[in-house]
Amino acid sequence: MHAHKENHDFEPKIIAFVCTWCTYAGADLAGTSRMQYPANTRVVKFPCTGRIDPVFILRAFQKGADGVLVSGCHPGDCHYMAGNFHARRRFAAFRALLDFIGVDLQRLQFSWVSAAEGGKWVEVATELTERVRALGPMREFKELEAEEQWSGVIDTPELQEAYNNIP
Amino acid sequence: MSRIGVFVCHCGENISRTVDVEKVAAEAARIPGVAYATDYKYMCSDPGQGLLKKAVAEHKLDGIVVAACSPRMHEKTFRNAAKSAGLNPFLCEMANIREHCSWVHEDREEATEKASAIVEMMVARVKKDRKLVPITVPVTKRALVIGGGIAGIQAALDIADAGHRVVLVEREPSIGGHMAQLSETFPTLDCSQCIMTPKMVDVANHPNITLHTYSEIEAVEGYIGNFQITVRKKARSVIEEKCTGCGVCSAKCPQKKIPNTFDKNLGFRPAIYVPFPQAVPNTPVIDREHCTRFINGKCGVCQKVCGPGAIDYEQEDRLIVEPVGAIVVATGFELYSISEKPKGSPIKGYGEFGHGTIPDVIDGLTFERLASASGPTGGKIIRPSDGKEPKQVVFVQCVGSRAREKGISYCSKICCMYTAKHTMLYKHKVHDGQAYVFFMDARTPGKSYDEFWRRAIEEEEAVYIRGMVSRLYQKGDKVVVMGSDVHVGVQVEIEADLVVLATAVQPRAGADTLAQKLGISYDSYHFYSEAHAKLKPVECATAGIYLAGACQGPKDIPDTVSQASAAAAKVMTLFARDELEREPIVAKVNERNCVACLYCKKVCPYGAVEEKEIRDRQGNLIRVVAYVNPGVCGGCGTCQASCPSKSVELDGYTDEQIMAMIETL
Ligand SMILES: Cc1cc2nc3c(=O)[nH]c(=O)nc-3n(C[C@H](O)[C@H](O)[C@H](O)COP(=O)(O)OP(=O)(O)OC[C@H]3O[C@@H](n4cnc5c(N)ncnc54)[C@H](O)[C@@H]3O)c2cc1C
Numbered sequence: 049m050h051a052h053k054e055n056h057d058f059e060p061k062i063i064a065f066v067c068t069w070c071t072y073a074g075a076d077l078a079g080t081s082r083m084q085y086p087a088n089t090r091v092v093k094f095p096c097t098g099r100i101d102p103v104f105i106l107r108a109f110q111k112g113a114d115g116v117l118v119s120g121c122h123p124g125d126c127h128y129m130a131g132n133f134h135a136r137r138r139f140a141a142f143r144a145l146l147d148f149i150g151v152d153l154q155r156l157q158f159s160w161v162s163a164a165e166g167g168k169w170v171e172v173a174t175e176l177t178e179r180v181r182a183l184g185p186m187r188e189f190k191e192l193e194a195e196e197q198w199s200g201v202i203d204t205p206e207l208q209e210a211y212n213n214i215p
Numbered sequence: 216m217s218r219i220g221v222f223v224c225h226c227g228e229n230i231s232r233t234v235d236v237e238k239v240a241a242e243a244a245r246i247p248g249v250a251y252a253t254d255y256k257y258m259c260s261d262p263g264q265g266l267l268k269k270a271v272a273e274h275k276l277d278g279i280v281v282a283a284c285s286p287r288m289h290e291k292t293f294r295n296a297a298k299s300a301g302l303n304p305f306l307c308e309m310a311n312i313r314e315h316c317s318w319v320h321e322d323r324e325e326a327t328e329k330a331s332a333i334v335e336m337m338v339a340r341v342k343k344d345r346k347l348v349p350i351t352v353p354v355t356k357r358a359l360v361i362g363g364g365i366a367g368i369q370a371a372l373d374i375a376d377a378g379h380r381v382v383l384v385e386r387e388p389s390i391g392g393h394m395a396q397l398s399e400t401f402p403t404l405d406c407s408q409c410i411m412t413p414k415m416v417d418v419a420n421h422p423n424i425t426l427h428t429y430s431e432i433e434a435v436e437g438y439i440g441n442f443q444i445t446v447r448k449k450a451r452s453v454i455e456e457k458c459t460g461c462g463v464c465s466a467k468c469p470q471k472k473i474p475n476t477f478d479k480n481l482g483f484r485p486a487i488y489v490p491f492p493q494a495v496p497n498t499p500v501i502d503r504e505h506c507t508r509f510i511n512g513k514c515g516v517c518q519k520v521c522g523p524g525a526i527d528y529e530q531e532d533r534l535i536v537e538p539v540g541a542i543v544v545a546t547g548f549e550l551y552s553i554s555e556k557p558k559g560s561p562i563k564g565y566g567e568f569g570h571g572t573i574p575d576v577i578d579g580l581t582f583e584r585l586a587s588a589s590g591p592t593g594g595k596i597i598r599p600s601d602g603k604e605p606k607q608v609v610f611v612q613c614v615g616s617r618a619r620e621k622g623i624s625y626c627s628k629i630c631c632m633y634t635a636k637h638t639m640l641y642k643h644k645v646h647d648g649q650a651y652v653f654f655m656d657a658r659t660p661g662k663s664y665d666e667f668w669r670r671a672i673e674e675e676e677a678v679y680i681r682g683m684v685s686r687l688y689q690k691g692d693k694v695v696v697m698g699s700d701v702h703v704g705v706q707v708e709i710e711a712d713l714v715v716l717a718t719a720v721q722p723r724a725g726a727d728t729l730a731q732k733l734g735i736s737y738d739s740y741h742f743y744s745e746a747h748a749k750l751k752p753v754e755c756a757t758a759g760i761y762l763a764g765a766c767q768g769p770k771d772i773p774d775t776v777s778q779a780s781a782a783a784a785k786v787m788t789l790f791a792r793d794e795l796e797r798e799p800i801v802a803k804v805n806e807r808n809c810v811a812c813l814y815c816k817k818v819c820p821y822g823a824v825e826e827k828e829i830r831d832r833q834g835n836l837i838r839v840v841a842y843v844n845p846g847v848c849g850g851c852g853t854c855q856a857s858c859p860s861k862s863v864e865l866d867g868y869t870d871e872q873i874m875a876m877i878e879t880l
């Protein structure tokens with residue numbers, strides 16, 4: 049599996065949200081097996097796909113990602129028993145929402161890659177990179193940048209104020 | 216402003232071959248908040264770690280990024296180094312530029328660029344890292360074992376022998392489980408009672424074991440190291456401390472015709488009884504449902520004849536509360552019944568086998584009782600219907616097992632072996648008899664198992680017919696077995712005197728209820744689930760709870776005993792420490808923001824979320840909030856992603872940390 053350097057007009061940014069037990073380990077295995085794939089992917093490690101908030105995906109698109117990959121353990125293999133089931137249900141609804149607001153769903157991929165599937169990781173990362181490269185840059189959300197400031201801090205004075213006003 | 220230190224490793228040449236490490240370090244130095252950046256040949260080596268420690272002191276670093284291999288490889292190493300340099304270990308992160316970069320890309324420019332991006336991401340994360348302190352919880356060095364079959368007995372003895380106290384809770388009046396019902400056991404044909412009873416007696420006499428028979432688990436609270444269990448000791452109507460086990464009561468009881476369930480209803484027992492002669496404890500119990508005294512008050516013989524005055528008709532159930540630190544679940548199995556199943560059960564009965572109404576169609580355990588020297592027939596193989604010796608016996612394997620259309624798709628694992636055993640035991644007792652076996656496959660992958668099976672065919676002349684049985688029906692005093700022989704491709708019909716069905720091994724009825732009390736998970740059949748099929752075969756995903764024996768899946772005795780000893784070893788490992796330390800990756804609730812929708816409680820796979828009441832000084836309830844018990848939380852973070860008010864946060868993976876990483880894109 050050799051990815052020869054080619055000159056492309058556009059190199060997409062891909063961000064991968066993965067669970068530590070299965071897919072992160074699978075990506076490690078691709079490394080120890082010296083498999084090759086495009087260098088476009090940045091990995092963010094989570095304990096479990098159950099931890100992945102759909103907001104992260106929106107934020108990633110907004111911050112410059114052209115494609116997002118979410119990957120965890122196969123159904124039934126979750127280190128935390130059922131976290132990936134919750135994730136699956138959540139993302140099924142979320143995909144429909146993204147579709148509704150006009151995001152090309154080809155930019156968002158969900159997959160299962162186990163700790164033993166280095167090859168599958170390479171496949172998934174390569175496919176998504178190539179697909180998104182063909183689609184071109186993702187522009188829709190970037191224009192929102194100026195308005196949106198939320199950084200994940202949950203104790204902002206505004207929020208506190210709002211909560212305090214709840215009867 | 217943070218003072219982060221970045222250390223880029225060459226990993227010999229593993230990284231530096233494709234990644235320009237000096238450039239990565241130079242670029243890192245330009246990131247705001249980075250106070251020091253350098254590269255080094257082998258960061259994990261002693262001098263490498265020394266370099267890191269020195270830099271922490273010299274540059275007053277308050278965060279560290281080691282850009283090297285996978286954190287799965289060396290995160291512990293560098294966090295320990297950070298710790299010994301006086302830094303909170305959770306302020307040290309790794310940027311994986313080997314497995315995720317230098318090893319998977321060839322282009323130097325691209326790889327260098329990616330490595331820098333990964334470092335930048337991790338620097339952003341470290342800035343948002345908080346100091347975390349490992350959580351310590353005390354350990355109660357006393358174990359609970361639920362179920363007194365061979366699994367529970369073995370686990371209890373091992374733990375007790377290691378010097379720890381054990382509470383063993385058994386539902387029936389005696390320990391022993393199924394093994395006490397078996398005649399001789401494969402693959403050696405040694406007598407089950409002979410190898411079992413010494414262990415049962417050891418349990419009774421062990422100074423470290425408290426035995427509660429005729430008891431059940433009422434409630435379980437707490438978490439690893441700190442469970443509190445409530446045991447319901449059912450009213451035995453016999454005072455255990457006074458009873459000497461003389462047996463006069465049973466002998467004099469006028470109720471003599473109660474079907475003996477231990478003997479699979481082949482014999483009878485009185486209303487005050489011990490299930491079998493070698494029972495432990497040898498203390499009888501009154502079956503109140505069948506006792507005349509309890510039915511109409513017109514008896515009382517046992518109380519009169521009991522020398523020590525141990526009979527107490529007024530006795531009530533007692534609840535006993537015990538603190539324990541670990542739990543071994545060993546509740547075993549039961550056999551599939553071919554009779555009609557209640558509506559709604561996914562498991563179907565066998566109408567084509569007469570739904571259990573043909574008297575000379577029995578299951579494997581009944582055959583064990585027939586063949587057992589201490590059984591109701593003294594070991595004589597006879598037909599339940601007329602007491603005659605059967606000359607043609609048909610054994611049918613896989614009844615219920617591997618039968619998706621009946622609701623069970625798994626293999627029961629032990630039936631091939633015990634059916635082979637049954638044909639041998641039969642031949643040893645009825646020399647002129649003929650055994651036939653209908654089977655799909657012979658699965659004999661244990662030590663000396665295949666040899667055993669072959670012996671049944673080659674020496675004991677059992678006739679094995681590969682095929683299924685489609686129907687059983689009574690014809691005169693015979694049972695007609697209609698089946699197929701797929702090798703020859705013909706229909707087979709045998710007029711049998713006795714038919715023995717190897718019915719599927721199933722979890723106990725009510726296994727799910729116990730699981731819910733314990734907070735452990737189970738599969739669709741209600742077998743208890745291990746934490747990892749390969750690497751954690753005896754641990755439950757719920758910390759501090761371990762599995763032994765057939766409650767986790769069909770198992771023979773050698774496998775059961777191995778797993779029981781393994782579970783005991785896990786308990787001893789836990790008990791080797793006075794306090795437990797665990798990674799502080801746990802969720803915390805922001806009580807001010809929580810609106811108590813308790814969605815987190817619903818999604819938490821560990822049952823770690825509780826409701827907490829907030830009261831004012833007068834004790835009036837103000838409101839309810841969610842509370843995550845740190846001892847139970849597994850750290851998956853599912854609650855956080857599900858909380859609609861962003862009120863629960865997983866330490867080590869906060870929104871701030873993740874968002875900071877995303878910002879660097
Ligand atoms: C017909 C037949 C023949 C067999 N022959 C052989 C053989 O020759 N060789 C061999 O290696 N294996 C044989 N086996 C398999 C053997 O019986 C099992 O491997 C063994 O009994 C499993 O032990 P266990 O302790 O896990 O379960 P069990 O023996 O089922 O014991 C479980 C115990 O837990 C108790 N219990 C259940 N629920 C609760 C509760 N909620 N609270 C408290 N207590 C509870 C039960 O009363 C019981 O005492 C045979 C099985 C069958 C059916």
Ligand code: SF4
Pocket residue numbers: 804808809810811812813814815816840841857858859860861862863
């Ligand atoms: S989901 Fe959030 S708001 Fe709801 S109870 Fe749990 S912590 Fe509170």
Ligand code: SF4
Pocket residue numbers: 801802815818819820821822823824843847848849850851852853854855865
């Ligand atoms: S992090 Fe996971 S285990 Fe812990 S409370 Fe939240 S959902 Fe439960």
